[in-house]
Amino acid sequence: AAYELLHLGANRAAGGGDDQAVALTPAYVDGALEVTLTSAAPLAEGLYRLTVRSDATNGLQNLAAEFLDQNQDGTPDPYVATLEVDLTPPAVSGVAAGTCLVYDDGYDMVTLPHEALNGLAAYTLELWFQTTKTNGQSLISAIQSGNTAAVQFWLTNGTLYVESASSSVSATLDGVYDGRWHHLAVTYSDAADRMEIIYDGRLLTSAGYTGAPPSVSPGSFIVGQEQDAPAGAMDAGQAFSGALTELRLWDYARSRAEVDAMRFQRAAGDEAGLRACWHFDEGTTTITDATGNGFDGVLGDWNSGDLPRWQPATAWWNDHRTLYVTYLDIGGMDTASVQDTANYTILASGGDGVFDDGNEVDLTASLQSVRYVPATRGAVLAFDATLPQDMVQVTIRGTATVRDAAGHALLGGNDYVSPGVPVALGVPAIAAVVAPETDTGFSDSDGITSQTLPGFRVTVDQPGTIAVDSARNGSWEASRDVTAAGSWRVDAVTPFADGATTVPVRFTSWLGAVATTSVALTVDTTPPEVGAVTAGTALSFDGSNDYVVTTAKTWGFTTSATLAAWVKTTDDTGTLISLAHGDVNNELLLLISGGKAQVIQHRQPGSYWYRNGTSVINLGRWVHVAAVFDGTGVNAMRVFVNGIEEPLGTTGQAGSPAAVSDATPRWVALGGRLRGGSRSELLAGQIDEAQVWSRALSPAEVAALVATAPVGNEPGLAGLWRLNEGVGTTVVDAVAGCNG
Structure with missing residues (x-):
């Protein structure tokens, strides 16, 4: 009765309703300092909790009748430990290009040095983010003395509010809760008393803003939490929920054109005016400032819970330098074997998406490091150069090399070979017009036609799938797979009524990146007539x-x-x-x-x-x-x-x-x-x-x-x-x- 062993069940936590007690038989030799506990049957795989009791009824005692005092504080305390039984070799669940930081437990946050933002008379803050949380959440919060906001990015009901103690501007962010990646930039100029909000490359707000240059309290420049006091008084209900990557701080108010020009690019760190840059691809608890200015941040959790976690980023940038491998194993991986770069081979397909045809390009030499993230069973593979726009294949050696913490070799001693991993660099190029041969107006390029089922000429820069939403209802019912860059015709399948309209066109590249555009179309099947004659000019x-x-x-x-x-x-x-x-x-x-x-x-x-x-x-x-x-x-x-x-x-x-x-x-x-x-x-x-x-x-x-x-x-x-x-x-x- 002095010993209790619980199998913690599928939820791997005590009290979930699926805990199972395991009967133990202790064996002890008088005078020894060890006890052997034997179960009646082999233990099943899973997480267990072992308790050695210290109470007066069943507690463990020494020969002096003193009960177990695990904390050595003069008061009996039990010994509690967890142990993992891992009977299964590890596997790999997937490989993706890029990494990001995920906030998911209500108190996740990143703390950045307040000196980075302090006193800037002009600045631009920009980042990529994705979320599906529709109620209020804080993306960025910086508090000054007196518990008032120096800078606050607050998103609620589809509207972003950028606030300080004395001023506020706002903008409606279309489609912000669709779970896709979106780019946000906020620019500020004290001299011009102006703030602008730029969303997905579009200037949404340019308005007067009378807030003073920020004066941020130490420890209170925080990403992902709303603060009611400097570095404190946070509310899980107001926390950001989603993913973030590529946060940049510039020391001047950038124009919309400047923001858009670098939107899909990874900053090198030495750009003029770039004060701090956090790529969010470290896979560690430290967020490194890529500018070398020393504004490194740290992962945290205000309620002492789990930290924000690393996971693959499914967005496409112009500069991918990481791959993210997700391992499957109940007890976690052996860090040393996972982080050994000699256990990995990386190939690019040679531009055709096919492997084993002899034209692959070996990228293994550019693999700089591998960082294992125990909390997510993930590994961040960092390269010293940009990965090519191509399909990439990762081979991980399981022949007695990569193993889990229990010593099992990957896949029971077999190599893991990934399917092709798409690496898309930036948004593909797309342009579309009414096909000249179906543009029946006075000009073959004015977008005016007498045909109710016109064709569209779409020009793209790589293979993929072109789709036209001629019904304008999101069905994308007219589509065509194209095998190369070039100009391709796609015909409408839903007739257009007379009148002017805008027709959406979408291109999905062979690597999964998506670009959209639209075509102005006027359908006129009715002969003209004179409606009126008026006098006068302006x-x-x-x-x-x-x-x-x-x-x-x-x-x-x-x-x-x-x-x-x-x-x-x-x-x-x-x-x-x-x-x-x-x-x-x-x-x-x-x-x-x-x-x-x-x-x-x-x-x-x-x-x-x-x-x-x-x-x-x-x-x-x-x-x-x-x-x-x-x-x-x-x-x-x-x-x-x-x-x-x-x-x-x-x-x-x-x-x-x-x-x-x-x-x-x-x-x-x-x-x-x-x-x-x-x-x-x-x-x-x-x-x-x-x-x-x-x-x-x-x-x-x-x-x-x-x-x-x-x-x-x-x-x-x-x-x-x-x-x-x-x-x-x-x-x-x-x-x-x-x-x-």
Whole structure:
């Protein structure tokens, strides 16, 4: 009764309902220090727990009647140990290219040096990740003194929030919970007060961000946990769940183009501006900073549980330097034999995916090291050069070399030879158009066709499978296997209805990498007819050089004025109408700023009023915009959009502006701001029916302009440019002949 041996069952833990007691018979020779315990039958394979009791009823005692005190603290304590019975030779369950770090127990984390992030007035943080957890989780958390966030990446309900103590920006990440690899980059500039979120190569958010450069408390730059106190107070429900790899920190705000250019590349570590880089391919408890700047991280678990674990990464990068071998064995592998590089042979197929045909390339000499990860029974094979884009075969010697901890040779003494392991370097190239022979429009490249089942010409850079989703429902019902790089035709199998649409096209390379694109298609099976005849034109400005300027004149202003025009643009900033005589003295402006209407009244340099509208008007459709100046101050400047007065937006004042003056002749400029011979705030878009009034129109009069264009003789109408000439380089003023 002093001894208890439990087989811990399939769950390998006590208390799971499948524990089984094993009867033991002790044998002891008086005066000895050893006891032999014998079971009635051979032990089955599995994990066992042996307890030697110390209680007064059944506890083990010495000759002095002292009970077992395993801890030697003066209080009886039992001895508890586990032992593994391993009767089966080890095997290999698979080989994959690349490694990543998996978070799965609620308190997994990586702690990075806080000095890496501290004080950066600009930075870019980027990483690859995959997850299926839909409720809130923290990807990156850095806490400053006072338990407030210096930087927090918080993902919940498909939206990423990037937060600090004083500011926050967000973006919706499409498809983020699909379990696939996604790339995320966040850029910050203190000088520009701006933060950007770039997801899978697309700029999703560029917004004002007033957070100061991070000041991170020691130990609290953490990947995978949310902190309510520096390096502490973590909640398993808010932890990241998924996989991470290739985390980089740059010391400047990278552009979208820069991020996208290196998205599928492994950083070398010596790139300009790269402050720290963690590849997440070590297979150890230390995460090495590849830049050599010494910002090494460590794996951890806030609740003293299992560490994050290493596993194969199924994403494709432009630089694979690791293979991940997963061993199968109940008791674990013998570390020394697994880590001996002499036990491995690595071959590339020679580009055809076939082995034993004589054209293989031996890569074994580039195998630099093998690191065994006991927690996952995995081994990371690290190479000193990039693996080729090819199928790779791994042979592991089992002939009395690689063995498990119990001494069994791999596969009972046989070599393991893997099937071909795909090594895909980057996303394959793909381009697609409507096949010219089925593009029946005026041009064979305009994407317009009269055929309801057109063909698509798809160009790819390697063998694989092309698929076209002509039904646009995710079925990818039209597909073709291609044996080489080139241009291939795939015909739609689901008829298209008349109209414009976008057709998804996908290419899966022979190595499993996937690239997608789309084709703009217009199907028109109906002969044309005339629907209507309309009169009038507008004037289009290119935003680079185009403008209209009139001769200078006085406009009859006393104390007030009104400027009005129709505009159609997607430009964020540009001028509709400006009145000036060479500098900002007595300048009136109607502009678009930040996508909204803006009015400015200058008296002289450093003395002005301005007011912004609140409606976004750069939506690519016609909008009527008017500004009314009554000369009494910024709060009396009024902005109208489509005849409706805008609520009070942003306003400002400097110096001592005055009422609208007509003391100096001024020209009118359309599409740009002309001062002292320079041009600025040029508009990309169209303007029509531009007007200058020498009085403040009432709200009702402004609303009437939306419905009916002025005739030209209305009281106070000082200038009217209809912009309907259609030809030539002159625009006519219908009121006073002040042409431009």
